[in-house]
Every structure is written in structure tokens, then in C-alpha cells.
Amino acid sequence: MSTAYPLPTNISPTTVANTASLLRIVAFGLISGAAIASRLFAVINFESIIHEFDPWFNYRATRVLAAKGFYEFWNWFDPTAWYPLGRVVGGTVYPGLMATSGVIYNFLHYFNLPVDIRNICVLLAPGFSALTAWATYMFTAEMKDPSAGLLAAAFIGIVPGYISRSVAGSYDNEAIAIFLLMFTFYLWIKALKLGSALFGTLAAVFYFYMVAAWGGYAFITNMIPVHALVLLLMGRFSGRLYVAYCSWYAIGTLSSMQVPFVGFQPVRTSEHMGALGVFGLLQIVAFASLVRSHVSSKQFQNLLAISVVTMGVLGAGAFVVMTYKGWIAPWTGRFYSLWDTGYAKKYIPIIASVSEHQPTAWPSFFMDLQLLIFLFPAGVIMCFRELRDEHVFVIIYAVVASYFAGVMVRLMLTLTPVVCVSAAVALSTLLDTYVEAKEPDVPEERMEANGSSAPDGKKTKKAGGAVGSQASTTAVAAASSAISDFVSATRSSASTPRQKGIWGADTRLVILLNAIGMLVFFVFHCTWVTSNAYSSPSVVLASTNPDGSQHIIDDYREAYYWLRMNTPQDAVVMSWWDYGYQIAGMADRVTLVDNNTWNNTHIATVGKAMSSPEEVAYPILRKHDVDYVLVIFGGLLGYSGDDINKFLWMVRIAQGVWPDEIQEPNYFTPQGEYRVDDRASEAMKTSLMYKMSYYRFSELYGGGNAVDRVRNQQIPKVGPTLDYLEEAFTTENWIVRIYKVRKEDTLGRDLKTANAFAQGKKKKRSKPVSRRRAIV
Amino acid sequence: MAPKSSSSFTFTKPSSQSASSSLSALLSAYTTQTTPRLKFIDAFLVFLLSSGVLQFVYCVLVTNFPFNAFLAGFSSTVGQFVLTASLRQQVNPENKVEFKEVSHERAFADFVLGSIVLHFFVYNFLG
Numbered sequence: 065m066s067t068a069y070p071l072p073t074n075i076s077p078t079t080v081a082n083t084a085s086l087l088r089i090v091a092f093g094l095i096s097g098a099a100i101a102s103r104l105f106a107v108i109n110f111e112s113i114i115h116e117f118d119p120w121f122n123y124r125a126t127r128v129l130a131a132k133g134f135y136e137f138w139n140w141f142d143p144t145a146w147y148p149l150g151r152v153v154g155g156t157v158y159p160g161l162m163a164t165s166g167v168i169y170n171f172l173h174y175f176n177l178p179v180d181i182r183n184i185c186v187l188l189a190p191g192f193s194a195l196t197a198w199a200t201y202m203f204t205a206e207m208k209d210p211s212a213g214l215l216a217a218a219f220i221g222i223v224p225g226y227i228s229r230s231v232a233g234s235y236d237n238e239a240i241a242i243f244l245l246m247f248t249f250y251l252w253i254k255a256l257k258l259g260s261a262l263f264g265t266l267a268a269v270f271y272f273y274m275v276a277a278w279g280g281y282a283f284i285t286n287m288i289p290v291h292a293l294v295l296l297l298m299g300r301f302s303g304r305l306y307v308a309y310c311s312w313y314a315i316g317t318l319s320s321m322q323v324p325f326v327g328f329q330p331v332r333t334s335e336h337m338g339a340l341g342v343f344g345l346l347q348i349v350a351f352a353s354l355v356r357s358h359v360s361s362k363q364f365q366n367l368l369a370i371s372v373v374t375m376g377v378l379g380a381g382a383f384v385v386m387t388y389k390g391w392i393a394p395w396t397g398r399f400y401s402l403w404d405t406g407y408a409k410k411y412i413p414i415i416a417s418v419s420e421h422q423p424t425a426w427p428s429f430f431m432d433l434q435l436l437i438f439l440f441p442a443g444v445i446m447c448f449r450e451l452r453d454e455h456v457f458v459i460i461y462a463v464v465a466s467y468f469a470g471v472m473v474r475l476m477l478t479l480t481p482v483v484c485v486s487a488a489v490a491l492s493t494l495l496d497t498y499v500e501a502k503e504p505d506v507p508e509e510r511m512e513a514n515g516s517s518a519p520d521g522k523k524t525k526k527a528g529g530a531v532g533s534q535a536s537t538t539a540v541a542a543a544s545s546a547i548s549d550f551v552s553a554t555r556s557s558a559s560t561p562r563q564k565g566i567w568g569a570d571t572r573l574v575i576l577l578n579a580i581g582m583l584v585f586f587v588f589h590c591t592w593v594t595s596n597a598y599s600s601p602s603v604v605l606a607s608t609n610p611d612g613s614q615h616i617i618d619d620y621r622e623a624y625y626w627l628r629m630n631t632p633q634d635a636v637v638m639s640w641w642d643y644g645y646q647i648a649g650m651a652d653r654v655t656l657v658d659n660n661t662w663n664n665t666h667i668a669t670v671g672k673a674m675s676s677p678e679e680v681a682y683p684i685l686r687k688h689d690v691d692y693v694l695v696i697f698g699g700l701l702g703y704s705g706d707d708i709n710k711f712l713w714m715v716r717i718a719q720g721v722w723p724d725e726i727q728e729p730n731y732f733t734p735q736g737e738y739r740v741d742d743r744a745s746e747a748m749k750t751s752l753m754y755k756m757s758y759y760r761f762s763e764l765y766g767g768g769n770a771v772d773r774v775r776n777q778q779i780p781k782v783g784p785t786l787d788y789l790e791e792a793f794t795t796e797n798w799i800v801r802i803y804k805v806r807k808e809d810t811l812g813r814d815l816k817t818a819n820a821f822a823q824g825k826k827k828k829r830s831k832p833v834s835r836r837r838a839i840v
Numbered sequence: 841m842a843p844k845s846s847s848s849f850t851f852t853k854p855s856s857q858s859a860s861s862s863l864s865a866l867l868s869a870y871t872t873q874t875t876p877r878l879k880f881i882d883a884f885l886v887f888l889l890s891s892g893v894l895q896f897v898y899c900v901l902v903t904n905f906p907f908n909a910f911l912a913g914f915s916s917t918v919g920q921f922v923l924t925a926s927l928r929q930q931v932n933p934e935n936k937v938e939f940k941e942v943s944h945e946r947a948f949a950d951f952v953l954g955s956i957v958l959h960f961f962v963y964n965f966l967g
Contacts, residue, residue: 259939261926261950265957303929303938311926311954314919319961321911328907350925357934358869359862367862 067501068569091214092201096194099221102591103190105599107232109614112186115601117642117659119235120649122161123185125153126235129166130181137162144654145644146666147636147688155324156662160244160277161237164188189230189239196481197221199246204485206253206454207447208492216488220246224593225432225480231599238477241278246481248274248284249461252291252312253454259304264311271312272319275326282335283478285320287464288312289342291457296342296349300453306350313343333393337383348375402471413720414661417713420474429469431597432476434589435582436487443486446493458486491579497566498575504565603646605703605799617701623694623800624650626793631692637802638685639694640674640707640714641667647694656688664717671718675711675726677750682788682815685805692792693803697757700764700798702773708740709774711753741777755784756803759791764798787816881928885921892917912965919958927951 106115114123129137137159143150165184172179197217205213220226229238248270255263275281292309295301317330317339330336352368359365386392401408401415408416415421429437444462447455461482469479566572600606605617627637628651636654637647644658657667669688673681685693698706707714711731718726730747733739740754748754762770762783770779792804809818874882895914904910930939930947939947 258941259930260942261923261930261947261954264926265950265954269957303932303935307926307929310922314915314922315954315958315961318912318915318919318958318965321908322961322964328911331911347922350929355866358873359866 066503066505068503068567068572069501071501088210088214092198092217095197095214095218095221098218099193099197100190102222102594103193103227103231105231105595106234106601107186109595109599109606110601110604110616112183113233113601113603114182114185114235114649115231115233115603116236117645118237119185119233121645121659122235122237123182124645124649125157126162126165126185127181129162130169134163134166137166145648145658145660146663147654147656149663149666151660151662156660158237158275158277158279158323158325160273160275161188161235161240163276164240185235186233189234189236190232192240192243193221193226193230196226196243196246199243199250200481200484203246203250203253204488206250206257207458207485208489211496212488212492215492216484219436219484219488220481222587222590222594223433223436223480223484224590224598225476225483227590227594228432228598229477231594233601237278238280241274241280242477242481244270244274244277245280245284245478249287249457252288252308253457255308255312256304256453259302259307261307261311264308265315267308267312268315268319271316272322275320276323280478281320285330285336285339287457287461289339290464291460292342292346294456294460295453296345298456301346301349301353303350305453306346309346310343313339332391334387334395335399337392341379341383344379345376348372402468413713413716414664414667417710417717421472424470424473424476428473428476431593433480433483435586436483439487439490440483442490443488446489447486458482462486494579495576498572498579503567603650617797617799619795619797619799620646621650622795623793623802626795627651627653627692627694627802630793635691636689637692637694638670638673638688638690640670640696640710642710643694643696653692656690665721668718668721671714672722672726674707674753675715675718675731675747675751678752678755678786678788679816680725681752682805685788686808690805693752693756693789693805695753695756695801695803697798697801698774699757699761699772699779703797703799704774706757706774706799707753708757708772711751712738714753739777740772740775740779742780749784752789755786756789756801758783759786759801759803761798787819875933878928878932881924881931885924885928888917888921888924892921906967908965908967912962912967915965916959916962919962920955923951923954923958926954 114120125137125140128140138154140153141150142153145151145153165181165188168184168188169179169181172184197220200220201210201213201217203213204216226242229236230242248267251263251267251270254260255267271281271284274284288309292305295305317336320326320330321328331340349372352372355368356365383392401412401421408421433440440462444459447458465475465479465482468475603620605619607615607617609615624647627635627647631637631653633652634654636656637651638656639647641657641659641661644655645660647653647655648658657663657670661667669684673684676684696703696706697708698704699708712728715726715728715731719728731738731745731751733743733745737743739745740748740758744754758772758779760783761772762779762781764770767781770781770783771777772779786803789803789805791801793802794800806815809815811818813821892914895910895917899910899914927947927950929935930942930950931944942950
């Protein structure tokens with residue numbers, strides 16, 4: 065047998081195996097290091113701080129858990145959120161994340177390592193990303209082999225699609241959920257392969273952890289049954305499938321009901337019924353196959369088939385009847401919004417208003433996955449070539465997740481693991497084919513022909529193909545991969561059965577260098593995207609000075625710190641719901657609404673107050689005991705995520721509850737434009753939000769043109785006036801503006817008149833006075 | 841798995857003559873072909889099935905009031921049933937080809953572990 069390059073012959077197989085496993089361990093250590101390190105940009109560029117919005121709540125809850133213990137956390141009623149309603153926190157959270165941090169915290173403190181809970185929270189996501197890499201390695205190793213697993217682990221370690229949700233400080237449920245997702249899937253595949261109830265039980269336990277950690281557990285709840293159903297329909301029912309699925313479902317479903325927030329949903333809602341249906345179906349099929357093993361008469365088997373179908377139809381009918389009768393809750397709106405992207409905008413504006421619920425734009429696929437998105441289909445095709453049970457799983461996962469990733473930006477996260485897995489399968493097949501030293505067996509003279517034709521300056525691939533067409537006698541295919549198929553398929557003449565394979569070291573080198581080059585580009589891309597796009601805490605903003613140095617814009621914390629220091633402990637702060645968690649976490653003040661958007665009416669109330677004129681808003685504010693109103697204004701700095709840009713959603717959500725009082729078209733100009741300059745509509749100009757945003761804005765320019773830099777519009781010289789509120793604090797760059805709500809006038813006048821009096825405006829006052837004189 | 845109780849309902853429809861004859865054939869085949877060990881497991885399965893049916897009937901006819909308690913009890917029978925049925929699949933000599941890597945001892949250990957985990961959750965859910 066000839067080889068493309070010399071191979072050492074004096075090494076024993078055990079040495080090779082040992083070295084390979086050592087190299088795997090070293091490679092895996094490096095991958096974990098890279099996965100953790102690339103997530104630390106946020107800490108290095110900024111500081112060890114909790115990011116964004118939801119993580120602030122998780123952090124606050126974790127602090128309670130760490131300080132007061134699990135039972136206190138479990139029974140925690142938070143009177144400072146959703147004022148005056150309050151929130152039962154223990155029963156309305158997925159506690160997995162907080163419990164994980166709490167366990168780590170107590171573990172470290174038990175060993176007298178006084179690590180601050182904040183640092184645990186900040187670094188939890190990077191730590192778990194290393195575990196995700198490991199789980200992906202195990203999963204991919206089941207699909208192909210450990211080398212593909214290592215590639216998959218390296219991909220998932222640095223791919224931006226996953227980093228976007230797991231940088232240091234992004235302390236959110238997804239941080240641990242992706243690890244749990246991949247590990248549960250791995251255990252499921254393992255259980256299915258071995259037919260082992262042990263792995264089924266373990267899958268159920270990790271499924272329980274997943275349910276406790278993330279609402280996306282429904283993805284597992286439906287993926288595994290769909291896989292089982294497809295296997296059934298493919299005629300691949302086996303005892304192993306029965307053992308794996310039933311042990312997972314029976315324990316997993318019962319355990320998922322232990323999480324208070326999930327409660328009885330697994331037996332009450334339609335999202336979970338598919339799993340139950342497949343469970344029932346498997347019982348019937350298993351029973352039927354048992355009976356069939358005892359009886360072999362043809363007639364009886366027909367009977368059996370009929371009865372199985374009847375029972376299936378009866379089960380489906382019972383399900384429909386139960387849904388109709390209301391014993392099983394029908395599909396929820398969140399579910400419909402997955403199928404109809406316009407649904408949420410029409411019926412549940414509060415879901416549609418979240419930016420990560422928007423449909424995904426095409427470039428973001430490339431931005432988040434780069435080269436993997438091209439390898440992904442190739443990997444799926446590789447799965448079709450073997451099509452073992454676990455490959456069916458990857459194919460289903462790929463199809464389902466691709467669809468969901470197209471519907472919602474945030475579901476890109478569930479697509480990323482399968483993309484990494486199948487891309488790794490594709491790439492590792494390519495590498496296997498071209499690294500393999502064995503050449504196809506050809507007669508001696510053919511080998512010489514090959515040797516003479518290759519350096520002729522032809523394209524190397526062509527040379528291999530041409531020689532292949534000459535060497536038609538022997539039929540040993542050294543590399544039976546898709547690539548060699550492809551090469552043979554593209555050859556021009558197809559008259560004789562050809563030898564498949566790759567000749568010479570140069571061919572191999574060209575392909576391998578190409579592949580390595582692509583991987584290097586991938587690494588650079590990932591690092592660039594991570595450092596530039598995904599590592600901003602969004603609590604602290606950064607810009608560059610003219611000399612290139614970094615300038616930190618810290619308005620949010622400035623404002624929250626002001627609130628914390630200058631207002632009474634029980635002061636109620638009203639803001640749009642986006643900032644509720646941050647106010648609670650950083651300023652420690654009472655909020656009306658926050659990012660846990662459970663009460664639409666309450667949010668609509670805030671929306672109404674923001675979009676109404678002062679006179680209408682004032683009673684609402686007073687009824688809710690609001691002391692301060694906080695708005696985000698980016699007009700001075702050009703910060704586009706401000707409240708004026710979110711304003712239309714406030715209007716829409718308010719309109720959903722009070723369609724008579726708030727109408728969206730009123731906030732546009734007659735031409736249908738959304739303007740804030742002097743052509744802005746009357747409703748816009750008198751709205752509380754507009755007034756609070758632009759109050760005294762033009763004074764800043766001292767008579768010059770006041771330009772809103774986000775919307776590039778000129779603000780009228782005479783700015784809005786406020787009668788019922790007074791400015792309390794505005795941050796350095798005007799990003800956060802805080803207003804104090806005035807108390808009712810002590811003399812019983814309405815505040816507008818009182819203000820006019822205080823400013824010495826005669827006009828309004830003189831009228832009633834003169835009238836009184838006339839009467840006297 | 842629990843042959844008698846549920847099968848009689850479905851198989852008597854089309855032609856009672858042939859159905860009853862094939863039923864008796866099934867019964868005799870079952871008694872002759874099944875090892876005592878599997879019959880022992882089947883007896884446990886029948887017990888679990890009847891217990892589950894009883895609980896379900898109680899829930900439908902009388903009350904489901906502590907719903908978590910009903911779910912815990914019912915899940916314990918259903919879960920135990922499928923775990924035992926899994927054990928039966930694994931130790932059935934006919935399925936030896938399928939479960940190459942699961943020895944009988946291993947199957948029983950898996951069964952015990954699964955049952956312990958299951959009943960841990962059942963106990964927690966009883967309320």
C-alpha cells in the first residue's frame with residue numbers, strides 16, 4: 065500500500081491511542097481557556113459589572129439568595145416592584161440560575177474563599193461556556209468521532225452567536241441554559257443508543273435543571289418527542305427507543321412540575337401535549353410489538369395494526385375534545401407569534417416591542433456564525449449519508465432551529481449549537497479525507513504516470529481526477545467521503561468505473577491549507593465581533609476621544625446613584641419598563657413596572673401617563689404615589705436607544721387598553737411622519753414624554769439651533785414648559801433625566817394656576833380678580 | 841405488558857370468531873414462551889396498571905382536589921410502570937440483540953436508580 069507521505073512504522077497502537085487522548089485533553093484545555101478568555105473583553109474594556117436589564121434582576125435575586133438563604137428566596141415577596149401590586153418573586157422566576165450561583169458561592173465560602181457574589185455572577189457565563197464546549201464535544205463525538213467533537217467544541221467556544229449571550233457580566237438564564245440544552249440532548253442520544261434507563265434518568269434530571277433555569281425548556285420538551293415520533297414513522301421503533309423515551313418522559317415531566325413557575329403546565333397546556341401523545345403512542349406500539357412477537361398469524365397482525373391506528377385516532381380526538389372543553393389550555397400567544405411573525409404586533413404589542421423578538425436580518429446570520437453557516441448544510445448532508453438514529457436528531461434539530469432563528473433574533477441562540485455540530489462534522493470529514501495518508505492502490509506504471517502528471521503544472525485536483533480515470537482496474541476506495549464523491553462526479557467522462565481517491569501530498573496540502581486559512585479567518589472574525597459588538601455592558605457606554613482613547617459615558621449609574629443618595633428609601637420612581645430592573649438593582653427604589661412584563665394593564669397605565677398631556681397624566685401619577693419620573697434622552701449625545709424612539713410602543717401598548725383616549729395616528733404629522741421638531745403633532749408636543757425629554761433642551765444651545773442628534777431634527781427655540789413636574793436631576797450627557805412630581809398645591813389651586821401665579825403672569829390672574837370687583 | 845385487560849376491548853370488533861380464537865392462541869403462546877422471570881415482572885405491571893386506573897377513576901368520578909397529590913400518585917404508578925416495562929424490555933431474551941451493552945444486572949441497577957429518582961420527586965410533590 066502506498067502513502068502520500070512517509071508514516072512512521074515503529075509506533076505501537078497503544079502509544080498512538082495514548083498520545084491521541086493526551087492531545088485531546090490538552091486541546092480541550094486550550095479550547096476551554098479560549099472560550100473563557102474571549103468572553104472577558106467586557107471585564108477588561110469596562111469593569112466587572114452586570115450588563116443590560118434582566119441580569120440586574122437576576123443579580124438582585126441572587127444577592128437575596130446568598131444573603132438570606134434558599135427558603136427566604138423561595139418565599140420572597142417583593143413589595144418594591146410593580147408598585148402597588150408587588151411581585152411574588154419566588155413563584156415567578158426560573159430559579160436555576162440563582163441557585164447555581166448560590167451553590168458556587170456557598171461552596172467557595174465553605175473553603176474560606178471570600179469571593180464576592182457579584183464576581184461569581186459576572187463570571188458564571190464564561191465558566192459555563194467551557195462546560196458547553198465540553199457538552200458539545202460529547203454530543204458531536206456521538207455523531208461522528210472525538211476529532212469532530214473537538215472541532216465542534218472549538219466552534220461553540222468562540223462563535224459569536226453564543227458569545228452574544230454569555231459574555232462576562234451577561235448574567236442571564238441563557239448563560240447556563242445552553243450548556244443544559246446540549247447536555248440533555250447528549251444524554252438523550254446516549255440513552256437512545258444504549259437503550260439505557262440510567263442515561264434516560266440522567267437526561268430527565270438535567271431536563272429538570274433546564275426547566276428550572278430557562279423558559280426555553282419547551283424546546284427540549286418538543287424536540288425529543290418529535291425525534292421519537294420521526295423514528296417511529298421511519299419504522300425504527302426499538303426497545304431502546306422505548307426505554308430511553310419513557311424513562312426520560314416519566315421522570316422528566318414529574319420533575320418539571322416541581323418548579324413553581326411551571327406548575328401544572330406540563331399536563332395542562334398544549335405545548336406539552338405532544339410529548340404526552342408520543343408517550344402514549346410508544347406504549348401502544350410497544351404493546352403491539354410484544355403481542356406480535358407471540359403470535360405470527362397474518363390476520364392477527366392486521367387486527368393489531370387496525371387497533372393501533374384506532375387508538376391513535378381516539379387519542380388525538382380526546383385531545384381535541386379536551387382542548388375544546390377547556391381542560392387543556394389552548395396554544396398561547398407566544399406560541400402563535402412563532403408561526404405568524406405579524407401576530408405579536410397585532411395582538412400582543414408588549415412582546416413585539418422587545419427588540420430581540422424581531423425577525424432576524426440576513427447579515428446577522430453571517431455576523432454570528434460566519435464560515436459555519438456555509439458548512440452547516442454540508443454537515444446536515446453528511447448526517448443523511450449515515451442516517452443513524454442520532455443523525456435523524458441532528459437533522460430535525462437543524463430544520464426546526466433554522467426556522468426559529470429566522471423568526472426571532474434571540475432564537476439564533478438555539479440554532480448556534482447545531483450549526484457548530486454539523487459544521488464540525490463537515491469540516492472533520494474534509495480533514496479526515498485529506499489528512500489520511502493512504503493512497504488508492506494502483507498498478508506500478510499508473511503510479512509513475514501519476515508522478516509525472518502531477519508536477520506538470522496542471523491543477524492538482526484535475527490531475528488526481530485524470531489519473532483516477534486511467535486507473536480503472538482496481539476497486540479499492542481509500543476515502544469514501546462526500547468530497548471524493550464530488551470529485552468523481554465532476555469528472556467529465558463517465559464511461560468506466562473509476563478509482564476514487566486522492567493522490568500526492570500536494571493535493572492534500574492545498575486543501576488543508578485552505579481549510580486552515582478559513583479557520584484562521586473565522587477566529588479573527590469571532591474575536592473582532594466579540595470585542596466590538598457583544599462586549600458592551602450597555603449600562604456603561606463607551607466612545608472614542610479624538611485622540612483615539614476610550615471615553616466612558618456613565619450617565620446611567622450617575623443617575624441611579626443620585627436616586628439612591630438623594631431620595632427617600634420608599635420613593636416611587638416611574639419609568640418605562642425597560643429600566644425597572646436597573647432602578648431596583650442599582651438605585652434600590654420602588655418601581656411601577658419592570659422587565660418582568662407580567663401585567664400588561666399596569667404597563668399600559670405607565671404608557672398612558674407618558675403619552676398623555678400633563679393634566680391627564682398628573683392624576684395617574686398621584687394615584688400611583690409616583691415621586692419621581694425617569695426618562696432616557698439621547699438627543700444630546702446621539703444615543704439612539706432612548707425613550708423617544710421607544711415612545712411609539714408606549715403609545716401602542718396604551719392604545720391596546722384605552723383605545724378611546726390614546727390613538728397612535730395622533731402622534732404622527734398629517735404627512736405620516738414621526739417628528740419632534742416644530743412640525744410635531746399636537747398630541748406629541750403636549751405628551752409628558754416629549755415635554756420631559758426636551759424640557760430646557762434649547763437653552764443648552766444658548767439661542768443657537770438646538771438639534772436632536774438621534775432624529776436629526778431641529779427643536780423649537782421655545783421649549784416645552786412643565787407645570788406638574790419639576791426637573792430634579794439631569795446627568796452629564798443628558799441621557800437620564802429625572803423629574804420630581806409636585807405635590808398638590810397647599811392652597812388648593814391646580815398647579816398650572818399656581819405656577820402662573822408664582823411666575824407673576826398677570827393675564828390669567830387678572831381676569832377672575834376683575835370679575836370679583838365687578839360683582840362687588 | 842398487561843395483556844388481558846386492555847386487549848379485550850379492541851380485538852372483539854371485526855369478527856368475534858377469529859378474534860377469540862387468535863386471542864386464545866395469544867394466551868397460550870404467552871404462557872408457553874414467557875420465562876417465569878418475565879411473568880413476575882408482568883404481574884407487577886398488571887398491579888401498577890390497575891392501581892393507575894383506580895386512581896384515574898377516582899380522580900374523574902370523585903375529586904381531583906389536591907391536584908398535585910393526584911398527579912404525584914398517578915405519576916408514580918405511570919413512571920414505575922414504564923420503568924418496569926423498560927426493565928422487561930432489557931432483560932427479555934428476545935431483545936438481546938438490541939441491548940448489547942446492557943447486562944441484566946446493569947438493567948436492574950438502572951431500574952432501581954430510576955425508581956429512586958422518580959419517587960424522590962413523587963415524595964416532594966405529594967405536598
